[in-house]
Amino acid sequence: MDYNPIFVSKVKRLITVFTLLIAFFSFNTRAFAQVDSLAAADSTSAHGEHAAQAGHGAEEKKFNIGQFALHHVADSHTWHVIGDTYIGLPVILYTSAGIVTFNSSEFKHDDDARVVVEKDGQRFVKMHEKIYYASETANEHGQYVALDESHHAQNERPLDFSITKNVCTLLLSVVIMLWVFLSVAKAYKTRKGKSPKGLQSWLEPIILFVRDDIAKPNLGHKYERFMPYLLTVFFFIWFNNMLGLVPFLPGGANLTGNIAVTMILAIATFLLTIFNGNKYYWKHIFLPDVPKWMYVVMVPVEVVGIFTKPIALMIRLFANITAGHILVLSLVCLVFVFNSLYIAPVSIAFAVFIGAIELLVAFIQAFIFTILSALFIGMAIEEHH
Amino acid sequence: MDLLIPEVGLVIFQTIAFLLLMFLLAKFAWKPVLGAIKERENSIDEALNKAELAKQEMARLTAQNEDLMKEARAERDRILKEAKELKDGIVGEARKQAQTEGAKLIEKARIEIENQKKAALAEVKGQVSALSLEIAERVLRSQLEDKSKQEALVANLLKDVELN
Numbered sequence: 001m002d003y004n005p006i007f008v009s010k011v012k013r014l015i016t017v018f019t020l021l022i023a024f025f026s027f028n029t030r031a032f033a034q035v036d037s038l039a040a041a042d043s044t045s046a047h048g049e050h051a052a053q054a055g056h057g058a059e060e061k062k063f064n065i066g067q068f069a070l071h072h073v074a075d076s077h078t079w080h081v082i083g084d085t086y087i088g089l090p091v092i093l094y095t096s097a098g099i100v101t102f103n104s105s106e107f108k109h110d111d112d113a114r115v116v117v118e119k120d121g122q123r124f125v126k127m128h129e130k131i132y133y134a135s136e137t138a139n140e141h142g143q144y145v146a147l148d149e150s151h152h153a154q155n156e157r158p159l160d161f162s163i164t165k166n167v168c169t170l171l172l173s174v175v176i177m178l179w180v181f182l183s184v185a186k187a188y189k190t191r192k193g194k195s196p197k198g199l200q201s202w203l204e205p206i207i208l209f210v211r212d213d214i215a216k217p218n219l220g221h222k223y224e225r226f227m228p229y230l231l232t233v234f235f236f237i238w239f240n241n242m243l244g245l246v247p248f249l250p251g252g253a254n255l256t257g258n259i260a261v262t263m264i265l266a267i268a269t270f271l272l273t274i275f276n277g278n279k280y281y282w283k284h285i286f287l288p289d290v291p292k293w294m295y296v297v298m299v300p301v302e303v304v305g306i307f308t309k310p311i312a313l314m315i316r317l318f319a320n321i322t323a324g325h326i327l328v329l330s331l332v333c334l335v336f337v338f339n340s341l342y343i344a345p346v347s348i349a350f351a352v353f354i355g356a357i358e359l360l361v362a363f364i365q366a367f368i369f370t371i372l373s374a375l376f377i378g379m380a381i382e383e384h385h
Numbered sequence: 386m387d388l389l390i391p392e393v394g395l396v397i398f399q400t401i402a403f404l405l406l407m408f409l410l411a412k413f414a415w416k417p418v419l420g421a422i423k424e425r426e427n428s429i430d431e432a433l434n435k436a437e438l439a440k441q442e443m444a445r446l447t448a449q450n451e452d453l454m455k456e457a458r459a460e461r462d463r464i465l466k467e468a469k470e471l472k473d474g475i476v477g478e479a480r481k482q483a484q485t486e487g488a489k490l491i492e493k494a495r496i497e498i499e500n501q502k503k504a505a506l507a508e509v510k511g512q513v514s515a516l517s518l519e520i521a522e523r524v525l526r527s528q529l530e531d532k533s534k535q536e537a538l539v540a541n542l543l544k545d546v547e548l549n
Binding site for chain 1: 387388389390391392394397405406418428
């Protein structure tokens with residue numbers, strides 16, 4: 001019997017646990033840092049927003065790199081272009097009184113629940129890129145939300161189906177991928193039987209790479225059924241990783257570093273795994289080849305294993321891409337941290353270096369997600385003789 | 386920790402967009418692309434196989450040609466040899482025939498010569514005997530004309546007889 005998959009899955013589980021631990025601790029400290037800075041910001045802005053605006057110099061000294069980076073890797077209802085120029089994106093809310101739509105520019109770039117938007121007799125505020133039903137009256141900081149002791153809004157939230165920055169990028173990437181691959185498919189039709197040319201010759205090796213190095217070794221002769229999923233997921237992750245690295249308008253969103261996106265991709269792999277799992281796969285989980293008394297331990301471990309694999313996929317992609325974005329942002333922010341222009345060459349040099357690595361990571365993460373998906377599906381459909 | 390909590394809106398949009406993308410790409414991109422790649426690979430394989438077959442066929446033909454050449458050469462040699470044998474046979478036969486013919490002719494000539502010689506000898510004998518008779522006649526005549534001479538002769542003859 002081949003024990004390799006077991007070891008692989010054990011290693012994967014270990015990785016998952018450590019990733020979760022590291023993620024928890026890092027985000028925990030960051031979250032606390034954010035809270036501290038928020039508290040500081042609140043105390044300064046207690047005197048009123050205009051005072052804070054006026055004392056911009058004082059604000060700059062308290063530049064918080066964590067808050068800045070986390071704000072930039074998070075989703076947003078507006079799309080920052082340059083300086084004070086923002087593109088307002090449509091807000092679509094499913095409220096208790098039906099669907100409400102308006103443009104996010106109505107919040108006037110407020111992200112601290114200070115501007116109330118009234119629509120269809122309902123009042124909304126935006127805080128930390130989340131939309132809440134506004135409170136009747138403002139609190140002592142002029143915010144129309146009730147805050148708990150850790151400064152989280154306590155208000156009810158409508159279901160938010162807004163076209164956010166990430167949704168825009170998602171739709172853009174779908175359009176780009178359709179355009180690219182449909183034109184490639186057309187090239188295959190018009191240049192039938194001939195050698196590839198242009199875009200086609202650029203993408204064919206990658207398609208072949210997915211087929212010959214990802215699908216075939218892991219899925220065996222049944223690889224063809226899963227090719228559409230593997231190719232789509234590979235190019236989706238790769239294209240969006242690359243789009244995320246573009247610092248200006250069409251890019252810049254952190255789509256593949258968003259937990260919702262990676263969750264859906266991981267769920268797709270999970271569903272493909274469990275719906276294609278054959279009797280050997282389920283037998284391996286519920287009736288493994290170990291003494292009966294070991295079932296008490298083994299079966300729960302194996303059952304947990306079903307879920308940890310896609311969760312590992314989800315966390316890995318999310319953490320890698322988000323970490324890359326935070327790293328680049330932090331390096332760029334060194335200028336503001338040291339409050340000196342002379343640090344700019346260092347910061348740019350490092351950012352370029354990390355950016356180059358991120359280009360590699362963009363591909364590697366797409367590859368890893370795809371090959372692990374293929375591996376998990378392959379383990380589920382493997383025939384034992 | 387906001388980063389770790391998925392937003393409902395993005396979950397829904399991502400699900401719809403990803404499924405739509407996968408469906409459209411599967412139908413209009415991956416299927417024709419993978420099909421075309423497979424077809425091209427097959428045609429390349431086929432072409433290579435055909436080339437290999439052609440090479441083998443070529444080798445076979447070359448070998449066949451060589452065989453044919455060899456055979457033809459052997460055939461030529463055989464024919465030449467046969468012709469030579471035939472020629473030798475004919476020449477030999479002719480020589481033999483000529484020899485026998487010659488021998489026959491020589492024999493004939495010899496017999497003829499013998500015959501002629503015999504005839505000539507016979508004739509010479511006849512003529513000699515006739516001539517002798519005539520001489521003898523003439524001698525006798527002249528001898529017998531004189532009596533004394535006859536007696537001398539007889540005496541001479543008798544002398545001869547005595548000597549015997």
